[in-house]
Amino acid sequence: xxxSTLLRRGAAVLAALSLGACGGSLHADxxxxxxxxxxxxxxxxxxxxxxxxxxxxxxxxxxxxxxxxTSPSGPTVQFTPSPGVAQGEQIQAKEQGAEVIGAALLYPxxxxxxxxxKIEDCLSQGVKG
Numbered sequence: 121x122x123x124s125t126l127l128r129r130g131a132a133v134l135a136a137l138s139l140g141a142c143g144g145s146l147h148a149d150x151x152x153x154x155x156x157x158x159x160x161x162x163x164x165x166x167x168x169x170x171x172x173x174x175x176x177x178x179x180x181x182x183x184x185x186x187x188x189x190t191s192p193s194g195p196t197v198q199f200t201p202s203p204g205v206a207q208g209e210q211i212q213a214k215e216q217g218a219e220v221i222g223a224a225l226l227y228p229x230x231x232x233x234x235x236x237x238k239i240e241d242c243l244s245q246g247v248k249g
Contacts, residue, residue, distance in 0.1 A: 167197075167224075170242035176235065188239060193230035195239055199223055203247075222247035 171178045171188060179187045186197040198218075200206040206220045218225035221243040228236055 165245040167242050167245070170245060171239065174238040174242065176238060188235075189231070191229075195229050195231040195236065196227045197239070197243065198225045198227075200225065 168178050168180070168186070171186075176188050181187050181196070184199040188195045188197070200209065200223050203220070203223045206218075206223050206225050209225065210218055210220050218227050219240075220226075221240060224243045226236075226239060226243060231239070
């Protein structure tokens, strides 16, 4: 991933966080501390749990990514701040080869059709429209 892509994603995350209080993406820490950002991988619905229930080995990568199976042949998933950001990145060809499912970008790599169907089913849970 290039430095400019990382900077754009960082800016998008900051923008999402600044608007998060209105959109409900922050929740209060019950210990009286500061709020914490919901993890898109395991928030409701829990995509990690779904993938594991389908027998897929899942590893969390960074704060918003998933590696399914082993790299480089296993599929990868990158969650963006919103479905609109994911679609924008795909339309602008910033993320070539990705399938947009809600706010997720799914990179199939060398996955089989059967494996991709399971992943798509899990990622589409909770997606509206």
